[in-house]
Amino acid sequence: MRALSLLGLVGGLAAYMASGLASAGETPAGPGWPSRIVSLNLCADELVLRLADRAQVAAVTTLAGDPRGSTVATEATGVPVTRGLAEEIVALKPDLVIAGAFTTRTTVGLLKRIGFPPLELGVPADFDGVRAQIRQVAAAVGHPERGEAMVAELDATLSQIVPASRSLRVMVLRPNAFTVSPGSLGDAIIRAAGLVNVAAEIGRDRTGSVPLEAAALADADLVVLDAGEAGTPSFADALLHHPILERIRAQGRTVPIPNRLWTCPGPQVAEVAARLAAAARERAPMSAPMKAP
Amino acid sequence: MTAPTPLVTRTTPETGSRGLIAGVGLLVATLTVASIAVGYAAIDLPAALGDWLAGRATLPALVLMELRLPRALLGGLVGFSLGLTGAVMQGYLRNPLADPGILGISSAAALGAVVVFYGGLAGSLSLALPLGGIAGAALAALGINGLAARGTGTLGLILAGIGLSSLAGALTALALNLAPNPYAALEIVFWLMGSLADRSMDHVRLCLPLMALGWILMLSTARALDALALGEDTAASLGFDLVSVRIRIVTGAALAVGSGVAVSGAIGFVGLVVPHLVRPLVGARPGASLWPSGLLGAALVLGADLVVRLLPTRPELKLGVVTALVGAPFLIALLFRREQGR
Numbered sequence: 072m073r074a075l076s077l078l079g080l081v082g083g084l085a086a087y088m089a090s091g092l093a094s095a096g097e098t099p100a101g102p103g104w105p106s107r108i109v110s111l112n113l114c115a116d117e118l119v120l121r122l123a124d125r126a127q128v129a130a131v132t133t134l135a136g137d138p139r140g141s142t143v144a145t146e147a148t149g150v151p152v153t154r155g156l157a158e159e160i161v162a163l164k165p166d167l168v169i170a171g172a173f174t175t176r177t178t179v180g181l182l183k184r185i186g187f188p189p190l191e192l193g194v195p196a197d198f199d200g201v202r203a204q205i206r207q208v209a210a211a212v213g214h215p216e217r218g219e220a221m222v223a224e225l226d227a228t229l230s231q232i233v234p235a236s237r238s239l240r241v242m243v244l245r246p247n248a249f250t251v252s253p254g255s256l257g258d259a260i261i262r263a264a265g266l267v268n269v270a271a272e273i274g275r276d277r278t279g280s281v282p283l284e285a286a287a288l289a290d291a292d293l294v295v296l297d298a299g300e301a302g303t304p305s306f307a308d309a310l311l312h313h314p315i316l317e318r319i320r321a322q323g324r325t326v327p328i329p330n331r332l333w334t335c336p337g338p339q340v341a342e343v344a345a346r347l348a349a350a351a352r353e354r355a356p357m358s359a360p361m362k363a364p
Numbered sequence: 365m366t367a368p369t370p371l372v373t374r375t376t377p378e379t380g381s382r383g384l385i386a387g388v389g390l391l392v393a394t395l396t397v398a399s400i401a402v403g404y405a406a407i408d409l410p411a412a413l414g415d416w417l418a419g420r421a422t423l424p425a426l427v428l429m430e431l432r433l434p435r436a437l438l439g440g441l442v443g444f445s446l447g448l449t450g451a452v453m454q455g456y457l458r459n460p461l462a463d464p465g466i467l468g469i470s471s472a473a474a475l476g477a478v479v480v481f482y483g484g485l486a487g488s489l490s491l492a493l494p495l496g497g498i499a500g501a502a503l504a505a506l507g508i509n510g511l512a513a514r515g516t517g518t519l520g521l522i523l524a525g526i527g528l529s530s531l532a533g534a535l536t537a538l539a540l541n542l543a544p545n546p547y548a549a550l551e552i553v554f555w556l557m558g559s560l561a562d563r564s565m566d567h568v569r570l571c572l573p574l575m576a577l578g579w580i581l582m583l584s585t586a587r588a589l590d591a592l593a594l595g596e597d598t599a600a601s602l603g604f605d606l607v608s609v610r611i612r613i614v615t616g617a618a619l620a621v622g623s624g625v626a627v628s629g630a631i632g633f634v635g636l637v638v639p640h641l642v643r644p645l646v647g648a649r650p651g652a653s654l655w656p657s658g659l660l661g662a663a664l665v666l667g668a669d670l671v672v673r674l675l676p677t678r679p680e681l682k683l684g685v686v687t688a689l690v691g692a693p694f695l696i697a698l699l700f701r702r703e704q705g706r
Contacts, residue, residue, distance in 0.1 A: 303482075
């Protein structure tokens with residue numbers, strides 16, 4: 072009985088979605104282009120808001136408008152938001168849903184069951200993956216030329232990077248002492264800047280967090296800390312103000328780069344590589360004598 | 365006529381008790397050194413110490429003084445506070461199950477510290493963090509004390525403590541979820557289970573003075589606790605001011621537990637287990653169990669903190685997990701023994 076009623080519910084949802092799809096065709100957005108895009112993931116929000124017309128976007132996530140984590144907080148102003156719940160998504164009658172491969176799995180599962188699979192974005196581990204994802208989203212929202220322009224912008228920034236005179240060792244520390252794991256996009260960004268990721272040398276737990284003493288003893292030439300003062304306390308952030316890191320800060324070894332620039336694939340990741348390289352060039356001439364005796 | 369027995373007027377510990385204090389003290393010293401020596405990265409300790417003494421701020425010296433030393437010190441300080449408070453409360457309430465964790469004082473202290481820290485008050489006044497913990501602990505201790513004064517029995521107090529713990533835990537979760545920082549909600553485990561990972565000397569400086577004041581107040585009640593073992597009327601007739609004793613115990617427990625929990629989170633069961641281990645060795649006199657209980661509490665927390673670092677689990681276990689693995693079976697065994705004793 073329960074299975075039957077569940078089936079009925081799913082069937083009803085499918086019919087509802089289909090009616091949404093039918094009405095979507097009537098809006099004058101362009102032939103075959105989606106006109107009611109719903110994004111279920113912050114990284115999808117960033118690409119959708121940059122690549123699609125504002126009128127095409129039906130909703131983004133609640134995270135998109137928070138300037139602490141989002142690079143498109145300005146673009147997200149006034150765009151409706153959802154928390155990624157299935158009922159919210161269905162009510163919006165979307166004709167394209169873009170989700171992340173690891174978030175809002177229940178909603179994604181339901182959309183698949185009712186025959187409306189969302190476009191699922193993976194987590195790229197290198198710049199080729201970033202380029203491919205930009206092109207994928209640009210094609211899906213009906214603006215492939217904007218995708219090509221964004222890829223060109225990314226490549227232009229990357230090609231202008233001048234590495235430091237020698238490859239310095241860099242350590243990224245985020246709240247809760249999370250670092251950049253080898254083999255991730257962050258690692259590729261570090262390599263693009265001509266630097267070496269110290270996190271590969273020290274033990275991390277399976278979530279990518281490092282013990283503070285191992286991070287300190289790794290003796291990186293550069294330590295990347297998000298300098299953005301949250302203004303609202305947490306132990307996760309307070310850890311980045313531990314006296315031992317303040318000493319390293321006082322030695323001028325820290326580089327402030329906001330965490331939000333690292334989070335998602337987009338043109339901003341080239342910007343991170345450029346900033347890292349600039350910090351390394353500033354540091355390279357005088358770095359040798361600063362090592363502990 | 366025989367002279368009155370000097371039972372409760374004795375001011376110095378007996379020889380056996382002194383030996384016990386010296387032995388447990390040695391254990392605490394050993395564990396403190398071990399705690400400093402164990403870490404996630406190998407450092408040359410003598411060289412690091414040499415660097416520090418010579419005023420060279422090398423990385424090993426910084427790790428030693430800014431990470432290893434505060435962690436070991438806090439383990440000892442928080443453990444001493446919990447063990448001492450457990451012994452004082454068990455003696456004062458004449459209740460073998462009394463413990464700051466079980467009676468809800470630790471949870472209430474965590475709630476007070478959470479409200480102050482995540483509300484942003486600790487940013488303007490860093491002393492606000494331990495003061496918040498002390499305020500929470502004081503409210504809980506007053507409540508427990510009020511119940512005890514009304515003649516609530518052992519199990520009634522424990523039930524009240526369970527209720528208070530649940531309420532404080534729920535309100536802590538609520539406060540963390542309402543906090544504006546996105547990481548706050550993830551930190552509930554720290555406040556409920558306790559940890560000493562990545563603390564700093566700032567935390568030691570914040571909690572030590574208030575904690576020490578709490579210890580002094582509680583240790584000053586040792587003779588009164590001995591007298592109270594004979595009943596309140598007897599204690600009063602022996603000249604002890606019971607109101608003063610109560611004020612010193614409630615204030616002392618709030619200061620020691622509140623400032624400890626504010627920097628370490630709530631670590632359970634230490635105050636429950638330790639006095640039971642000490643009591644057979646000091647002749648069942650509550651007053652004589654105070655120093656050994658505090659020291660054994662320090663040894664237990666230092667040992668648990670060594671275990672969480674030596675176990676290959678990453679991220680490391682919270683301290684409360686290890687103390688609960690030891691303490692919860694102990695609590696169950698105590699309850700069974702009480703049942704059989706009826």
